[in-house]
Amino acid sequence: MSPLLEIENITKTFAVPSGIFGRQRVSAVDGVSLEIEAGEVLGLVGESGSGKTTLARCVLGLTPINGGAIRFDGVDVSGLRRSGLREFRRRVQPVFQDPFASLDPRWTVGRSIREALDSYRIGSPLDRDKRVLELLDRVGLSDQYAGRLPRQLSGGQRQRVGIAAALAGGPELIVADEPVSALDVSVQAQVLNLVADLQRDLGVAVLFVAHDLSVVEHISQRVAVMYLGRIVEIGAAGEVFTAPQHPYSQALVEAIPYPDPARRSTHVPLSGEIPSPVNPPDGCRFNPRCPITIDICRSLRPTLELTSELHLAACHVNAPSS
Amino acid sequence: MNAAALVLTDLQVDFDVPGGRVSAVDRVTLSVRPGEVVGLVGESGCGKSTLANAVMGLLPQQAHVSGSVAVEGEEILGATDHRLRELRGNRIAMIFQDPSTSLDPTCSVGSQVAETILAHRDIGKRQARERAIELMSEVGIPDARSRFSDPPHRFSGGMRQRIVIAAALANDPTVLIADEPTTALDVTIQAQVLSLITRLSKNHGTAVLLISHDLGVIAQVAHQVGVMYAGQLVEQAPVDQLFASPQHPYTRALLAALPSAHLQPGRLAVIPGQVPDLVGDLPGCRFLDRCAVSRSECIRRPVPVDVNSTRVSCWDVADRISNPTVAR
Numbered sequence A: 001m002s003p004l005l006e007i008e009n010i011t012k013t014f015a016v017p018s019g020i021f022g023r024q025r026v027s028a029v030d031g032v033s034l035e036i037e038a039g040e041v042l043g044l045v046g047e048s049g050s051g052k053t054t055l056a057r058c059v060l061g062l063t064p065i066n067g068g069a070i071r072f073d074g075v076d077v078s079g080l081r082r083s084g085l086r087e088f089r090r091r092v093q094p095v096f097q098d099p100f101a102s103l104d105p106r107w108t109v110g111r112s113i114r115e116a117l118d119s120y121r122i123g124s125p126l127d128r129d130k131r132v133l134e135l136l137d138r139v140g141l142s143d144q145y146a147g148r149l150p151r152q153l154s155g156g157q158r159q160r161v162g163i164a165a166a167l168a169g170g171p172e173l174i175v176a177d178e179p180v181s182a183l184d185v186s187v188q189a190q191v192l193n194l195v196a197d198l199q200r201d202l203g204v205a206v207l208f209v210a211h212d213l214s215v216v217e218h219i220s221q222r223v224a225v226m227y228l229g230r231i232v233e234i235g236a237a238g239e240v241f242t243a244p245q246h247p248y249s250q251a252l253v254e255a256i257p258y259p260d261p262a263r264r265s266t267h268v269p270l271s272g273e274i275p276s277p278v279n280p281p282d283g284c285r286f287n288p289r290c291p292i293t294i295d296i297c298r299s300l301r302p303t304l305e306l307t308s309e310l311h312l313a314a315c316h317v318n319a320p321s322s
Numbered sequence B: 001m002n003a004a005a006l007v008l009t010d011l012q013v014d015f016d017v018p019g020g021r022v023s024a025v026d027r028v029t030l031s032v033r034p035g036e037v038v039g040l041v042g043e044s045g046c047g048k049s050t051l052a053n054a055v056m057g058l059l060p061q062q063a064h065v066s067g068s069v070a071v072e073g074e075e076i077l078g079a080t081d082h083r084l085r086e087l088r089g090n091r092i093a094m095i096f097q098d099p100s101t102s103l104d105p106t107c108s109v110g111s112q113v114a115e116t117i118l119a120h121r122d123i124g125k126r127q128a129r130e131r132a133i134e135l136m137s138e139v140g141i142p143d144a145r146s147r148f149s150d151p152p153h154r155f156s157g158g159m160r161q162r163i164v165i166a167a168a169l170a171n172d173p174t175v176l177i178a179d180e181p182t183t184a185l186d187v188t189i190q191a192q193v194l195s196l197i198t199r200l201s202k203n204h205g206t207a208v209l210l211i212s213h214d215l216g217v218i219a220q221v222a223h224q225v226g227v228m229y230a231g232q233l234v235e236q237a238p239v240d241q242l243f244a245s246p247q248h249p250y251t252r253a254l255l256a257a258l259p260s261a262h263l264q265p266g267r268l269a270v271i272p273g274q275v276p277d278l279v280g281d282l283p284g285c286r287f288l289d290r291c292a293v294s295r296s297e298c299i300r301r302p303v304p305v306d307v308n309s310t311r312v313s314c315w316d317v318a319d320r321i322s323n324p325t326v327a328r
Helices: A052-060 A082-091 A109-119 A125-138 A143-147 A155-167 A185-202 A213-219 A237-242 A247-255 B048-056 B081-087 B109-120 B125-138 B157-168 B187-204 B215-221 B239-244 B249-256 B315-322
Strands: A005-018 A022-036 A041-045 A067-072 A092-095 A173-177 A205-210 A222-227 A230-236 A305-308 A311-313 B006-017 B020-032 B037-041 B064-071 B092-095 B175-179 B207-212 B224-229 B232-238 B305-307 B310-312
Touching: A005 A052, A022 A052, A022 A067, A022 A230, A041 A052, A041 A213, A052 A092, A052 A173, A052 A205, A082 A092, A092 A155, A109 A125, A109 A143, A109 A155, A125 A143, A125 A155, A155 A185, A185 A205, A185 A213, A185 B249, A205 A213, A213 A237, A222 A237, A222 A247, A230 A237, A230 A247, A237 A247, A247 B187, B006 B048, B020 B037, B020 B048, B020 B064, B020 B207, B020 B224, B020 B232, B037 B048, B037 B187, B037 B215, B048 B064, B048 B092, B048 B175, B048 B207, B092 B157, B109 B125, B109 B157, B125 B157, B157 B187, B175 B187, B187 B207, B187 B215, B207 B215, B215 B239, B224 B239, B224 B249, B232 B239, B232 B249, B305 B315
Parallel strands: A041 A205, A041 A222, A092 A173, A173 A205, B037 B207, B037 B224, B092 B175, B175 B207
Antiparallel strands: A005 A022, A005 A067, A222 A230, A230 A311, A305 A311, B006 B020, B006 B064, B224 B232, B232 B310, B305 B310
């Protein structure tokens, strides 16, 4: 059986102005392959500029890819038109960081959710009003919220409405880009619990993009680590966080500020900053900052190699190709 | 023991709004000693930034501020604008979440650091420039001399925050207030900036009030921690004690809500309800409506009690102390 979502060697470059008339190519996503099985939560982590949001947008079809292929349920999505595309959009739904930006400020919550039901022609028009209330209940909001405007809701409630709207079409994959980054800890906990419920009760797969590693560690079954447009490590969440193989993942995990004074890190794990994607380093893109770099890292791009069962890393030193 | 560098006593900040008065900061008492990092943690709207701005004298005219703010024993609440200008950037400095709002985009970063020195010291431009370069190197700007004349946009977010820190520390302040200094930064850069703040505080004996919503950041760098809820300081403790044995029901709920791998796939604890509206009279405990252990006394303002080195404002804890035999 093929995985629900199959990303094969996709690349995305953007043109940015350079000088007065010139243009330069920026490679935001560079040869990324990745699979998501039905019903799993895959966490995608990386720092600003790692390309994680671009990757999420490519999956949603909001950003066209330059190369490679994305297959959903075995079908190449680049060939989809009209009804096929509509069906794809129903089955793959986004949840964004700022739910305020994705809700019409003049529409009641009920109308926004109803709109999603109408556009996918779910049920009869009469059933849809009932369905709106069911969806609100599903995300833990009572009936009275249907008549409220987005500005009358708290950040956590708005994010619930965003999730309810995403659920309207009965999706099989939710692509959530930093869904809890704008929320307070206690509210974040409510939304994380909700995402876990949806996965368990509805079997929805989730591509969970976030910069907060503790959140990703908690919610995901598998985790992919991105650095400068490439996936450097992917594996079971437990393994990636307890035994990271790539030096970048190691630094990232070490940099997590654990809420435990007994686990204070005593040294700074990584010096320097992520280089510009306009002129990415040759070979392994992490090599200028890497503490264990060797000659080959400066010339040859490492491929993802198995380090243990279902755990891959792209590193010439820690995961050499056999 | 050193005398405290910054002492807040019963600091109160109220705002007039249609329909009444909002008490954004309610009788907060805390102190920071030289070389000490005191973390102030709480969720959006708990008043932690208002408190910082009150200390700096940055609140709008309409704000009603009372109580006392003392820097090295000098009362600065109600100080003249002239005196405040002398103090700010000199005895007390502040860094904010977004470094780009603290820097002038049209001036070179070096001149902005030098300007802070010239504003308070009677030295020549050349000397100020040399001192600025020295400071920029100290906060880890590579090649500080050649980058002196670069404008802020040539620097990354992490580097800009380092420049703001260099300017803040230019006159070796007694007190540094850092309001969410690493919130806009990536985790590896955050680790760099936090280690910088800790090192500078230690080397220069600066008293740091670190405001953050992130309990992880607080756990990593603070010595003492204050937990704020709805304008009040509900618990204050040495960092080890706060995380090992939190006393206030809000602190406990907050720690339980943190995502952790150990809980997977378990559920995170949630705090029912919402932060109360702070308009009008709020005589009792402000956590009352959301508290799992609330009781009849809670409609009165809790009197702070001490448990080991923790100071906590909660009737439930007070009861446990006065009746240690009652099993709970």
